[in-house]
Amino acid sequence: MKYLIFVSFLFILPWISQAQFAISPNISVSVPTGVLGIVMKRSPCLKLEFVEDFDNKWRRRHMGSITYFIPRRDTFNIYSISGTYVTPSTQTFNLFVDLFYGYGIDYRIMQFKDFKLYAGLGVLGGLTIRDYRAGGYSEFQVLYNMGASGRTGLEFSFKNQAVFIELSRNYYFNSEKAIIDYNNIGAGIRFLIP
Amino acid sequence: MKKTIFLFSTVVFLLEGCVKWERNYEDYFPQLTVSAEVQSDGSVLLTATIEEWGTLNTIGVGFAFSESEDFGIDENQLLATNQIGDNIFTALYSKNNFDPLKTYYFKSWAITDAIYSISSVCSLDNVEAIPIDGPCTYPNNYFFMLNSAENVYSVDPWYNDFYVNSVVANASNTRITFTFNSAFGLPNTGIYTTTNDDVPDNDFVKVKLDRLGGSTFIRTLEPGQNVYINRTSPTSWTIEYCSAEWVFNSTTTLESSAYITF
Structure with a gap:
């Protein structure tokens, strides 16, 4: 699946010409999925993006994001198994932050007056910073990630701005199990850069 | 063509994100209860009942007991040895583990792919066997x-x-x-x-x-x-x-x- 995204991305990229950019701050909620969703709440996310105006239904964007994940509990009941014996332990998260830079393409699916419905794909590179204690040891880790994102959104343009709501999903290509795939729901405003 | 491929990829990608995030933390794990019953020979039969399975895969069920109310699942740990139906698990603690003068606290636990869950604690005292009588009758001493x-x-x-x-x-x-x-x-x-x-x-x-x-x-x-x-x-x-x-x-x-x- 992830390869399909890259094929699509590379196939389309050369045909997008450069257009005017808008700066786009965005407040959203990251909803962790998989194993991460067990231990983390829906967490706040700040994004700052530079988004082109649509040019023949296509546009590009640069994306920067930081999500501060909030654990559901102070401690979690983890365990290890030796033979048939189960040894309990606890895990505590002191810090779990995801940062990335991404580059993406949007396609305008339809436009009705000043409303635009769009969908997009992108590629991501970034960091996950986590500080946790499990059992008798603690660890501070910085994980380097690469991944992809998909999104869909609805924006309303007025004067030189636009407001939008957007749903996206980040999917990371990490080999370590289920770290940081998450969905994102947010809203923001775009200011056209003159 | 490129539009079709692009939109198709986007739709597939977003659909892949349709993974439910459980609002309640407890919904991920099995919710279980425990009961303890003294048998005629002084052993104690433990029964764990899975009231709700949760969304995670349950790997194993077991029991633990202690003389204190606050204890871990590794204290006098015993794996479930029998399963009755879909959601009832039992195990038997030997009478040698118990002193009739003491109170004992029991709990059951279940391990999943990620995290384990535990039941509330139940207690027993006067853990002793029913008096036994040999097949003969003699005077004292x-x-x-x-x-x-x-x-x-x-x-x-x-x-x-x-x-x-x-x-x-x-x-x-x-x-x-x-x-x-x-x-x-x-x-x-x-x-x-x-x-x-x-x-x-x-x-x-x-x-x-x-x-x-x-x-x-x-x-x-x-x-x-x-x-x-x-x-x-x-x-x-x-x-x-x-x-x-x-x-x-x-x-x-x-x-x-x-x-x-x-």
């Missing part, structure tokens, strides 16, 4: 050997020799020594099986007959016979055996009986 009955006139206090606990009953012509494994303390109510081992296993007893009067000799009851122990209080017992065999010489096997209270 009775001993029979070599075709004559003797009176047991005294019983020495229990003594511990690190691996064993022993008690000596003194009869007119014979000293009878009962030796038990000390791993679980002094013996509780139950049927013990005779053995020749100097350090008997749990649920076994070595009965030594030390003949003092006339011709002196030492023998033991033959292995595999029943000795009936009742712990009538924390500090009192009855010991009974009925026509148990012992080997006098290579050609003669005789019987002995006893009913001793102390």
Whole structure:
């Protein structure tokens, strides 16, 4: 699946010409999925993006994001198994932050007056910073990630701005199990850069 | 064409994100309850019931107990040995784990792919077996050997020799020594099986007959016979055996009986 995204991305990229950019701050909620969703709440996310105006239904964007994940509990009941014996332990998260830079393409699916419905794909590179204690040891880790994102959104343009709501999903290509795939729901405003 | 591929990829990607995030943390894990029941022989039957399975895969179910209310799942841990239907799991703790004077707390636990969950705690006290009665009836402090009955006139206090606990009953012509494994303390109510081992296993007893009067000799009851122990209080017992065999010489096997209270 992830390869399909890259094929699509590379196939389309050369045909997008450069257009005017808008700066786009965005407040959203990251909803962790998989194993991460067990231990983390829906967490706040700040994004700052530079988004082109649509040019023949296509546009590009640069994306920067930081999500501060909030654990559901102070401690979690983890365990290890030796033979048939189960040894309990606890895990505590002191810090779990995801940062990335991404580059993406949007396609305008339809436009009705000043409303635009769009969908997009992108590629991501970034960091996950986590500080946790499990059992008798603690660890501070910085994980380097690469991944992809998909999104869909609805924006309303007025004067030189636009407001939008957007749903996206980040999917990371990490080999370590289920770290940081998450969905994102947010809203923001775009200011056209003159 | 490129639009089609692009939109298709986007849709597939977003659909891949349709993974439910459970609002309630507890919805991920099995929710379970525990009950504990003393059996007639003094063992304790633990039953775990999975009330809700949760969304994670449950790998195993087990139990733990302690004399304190706050304890981990690794304390006296026992895996479930039986499953009844889809959601009931049981295991049996041996009577040797328990002292009738103490209160014990039990919990069940279940491990999933990620995290384990536990039940609330239940408690039991007076964990002891139903009194047992041997298949014979003798007066108190009775001993029979070599075709004559003797009176047991005294019983020495229990003594511990690190691996064993022993008690000596003194009869007119014979000293009878009962030796038990000390791993679980002094013996509780139950049927013990005779053995020749100097350090008997749990649920076994070595009965030594030390003949003092006339011709002196030492023998033991033959292995595999029943000795009936009742712990009538924390500090009192009855010991009974009925026509148990012992080997006098290579050609003669005789019987002995006893009913001793102390």
